[in-house]
Amino acid sequence: MSRLNMRQTDVLLLIRKGFRNTEIAQALGLSERTIKWYVSQLLLIFDVTNRTELVGLLSPDDALERWYDAHPPSERSRRGHS
Numbered sequence: 001m002s003r004l005n006m007r008q009t010d011v012l013l014l015i016r017k018g019f020r021n022t023e024i025a026q027a028l029g030l031s032e033r034t035i036k037w038y039v040s041q042l043l044l045i046f047d048v049t050n051r052t053e054l055v056g057l058l059s060p061d062d063a064l065e066r067w068y069d070a071h072p073p074s075e076r077s078r079r080g081h082s
Contacts, residue, residue, distance in 0.1 A: 004045070011038040016055050 004012065007028070014024045021039065025032045039051070048054050 004042075008038060008042060008045075011035060012042055012054070012058075015039070015042075015051055016058055 010028055011024055014027060019027065021032050021035045024030075025035045028035070042054060043049065043051075046054055046057055048057065
């Protein structure tokens with residue numbers, strides 16, 4: 001599996017939380033079109049055909065999700081990360 005960049009990780013974790021593309025776009029301050037592109041890239045990276053399969057591949061260990069909750073995208077961007 002390819003290593004995901006921070007934005008791909010943001011999108012993936014929000015998908016896991018059940019967010020729709022419009023909600024992901026709003027949460028990350030991006031356009032819905034951009035989110036659709038990220039989702040397409042994640043489907044290719046993980047070699048799946050839909051979001052349900054994508055979420056099904058994720059480990060039940062929620063360590064990454066706990067980290068994400070503690071470091072939301074808006075907080076990371078204020079620190080100069082993107």
